[in-house]
Amino acid sequence: xxxxxxxxxxxxxxxxxxxxxxxxxxxxxxxxxxxxxxxxxxxxxxxxxxxxxxxxxxxxxxxxxxxxxxxxxxxxxxxxxxxxxxxxxxxxxxxxxxxxxxxxxxxxxxxxxxxxxxxxxxxxxxxxxxxxxxxxxxxxxxxxxxxxxxxxxxxxxxxxxxxxxxxxxxxxxxxxxxxxxxxxxxxxxxxxxxxxxxxxxxxxxxxxxxxxxxxxxxxxxxxxxxxxxxxxxxxxxxxxxxxxxxxxxxxxxxxxxxxxxxxxxxxxxxxxxxxxxxxxxxxxxxxxxxxxxxxxxxxxxxxxxxxxxxxxxxxxxxxxxxxxx
Ligand code: PBG
Numbered sequence: 001x002x003x004x005x006x007x008x009x010x011x012x013x014x015x016x017x018x019x020x021x022x023x024x025x026x027x028x029x030x031x032x033x034x035x036x037x038x039x040x041x042x043x044x045x046x047x048x049x050x051x052x053x054x055x056x057x058x059x060x061x062x063x064x065x066x067x068x069x070x071x072x073x074x075x076x077x078x079x080x081x082x083x084x085x086x087x088x089x090x091x092x093x094x095x096x097x098x099x100x101x102x103x104x105x106x107x108x109x110x111x112x113x114x115x116x117x118x119x120x121x122x123x124x125x126x127x128x129x130x131x132x133x134x135x136x137x138x139x140x141x142x143x144x145x146x147x148x149x150x151x152x153x154x155x156x157x158x159x160x161x162x163x164x165x166x167x168x169x170x171x172x173x174x175x176x177x178x179x180x181x182x183x184x185x186x187x188x189x190x191x192x193x194x195x196x197x198x199x200x201x202x203x204x205x206x207x208x209x210x211x212x213x214x215x216x217x218x219x220x221x222x223x224x225x226x227x228x229x230x231x232x233x234x235x236x237x238x239x240x241x242x243x244x245x246x247x248x249x250x251x252x253x254x255x256x257x258x259x260x261x262x263x264x265x266x267x268x269x270x271x272x273x274x275x276x277x278x279x280x281x282x283x284x285x286x287x288x289x290x291x292x293x294x295x296x297x298x299x300x301x302x303x304x305x306x307x308x309x310x311x312x313x314x315x316x317x318x319x320x321x322x323x324x325x
Pocket of ligand 1: 120122124168202203204205206207219274276277
């Protein structure tokens, strides 16, 4: 490396064509996954107040939105179902006529092979207490919960999901799901594990959207402590050993170091989830005119790619895809 005046970094920044030719990171609609919410028995979509541009969808508006997203080149959708009826075990999560199964089948039917239909697998939207598993007193009982996750995975697989994404952060969840899928003829169905999911305050708007806030306590006894990165690498190693095909870090923006570490250490397909609070924060500032929505969004998504994410799960997917195409 030579110094100034021989090396002048500004030479390669002098025009848009030079900058484009020498960009180290790319961002395209095919790198993006759009999360979508569908609520049972809704006639019309209901706007989510803390997430401008997002809705609790009806089945009809859900399939239409999924079709439009894929038409814009987005890689696929990640579905969250909100059931009309909840119980202590979250049994609607695996009911064959449950909202997530019905929605997965409807979206798969609409998209065919044009885009991925990813099933989020968790219990918090389905339990009447809002925790991500089955309770024993005030704690989530790990092993009964992963048995239930296995049942949910089979129900989602039978409904046509292309990819199962377990987000509950129970120990052994990937292995339990893999075994349940393999035992029911779904050995070719891949698992995208929420491997390093942190107990984050940035999930707030999502809990309004998915109606899945815990009715007591918090999730710190199962989701990760934001202080830790070595632990994230152990979580990823476990999930891969249990058969995960791809892994995820969540949230994205405060955790770009984790994304980078996971990608470098394992070299597996890695997704990062740009979560609801990250979206709402940017949108709130943009609404006030404090930042430019388009530039801030593309910069944010590009940064997540630069950190090492192959896929970015983001509520900005639709607009970003429009801007990028
Ligand atoms: C369910 C789940 C959550 C999110 C995705 N899956 C909420 C939580 O763990 O409380 C958050 C997504 C977001 O904030 O966009 N376990």
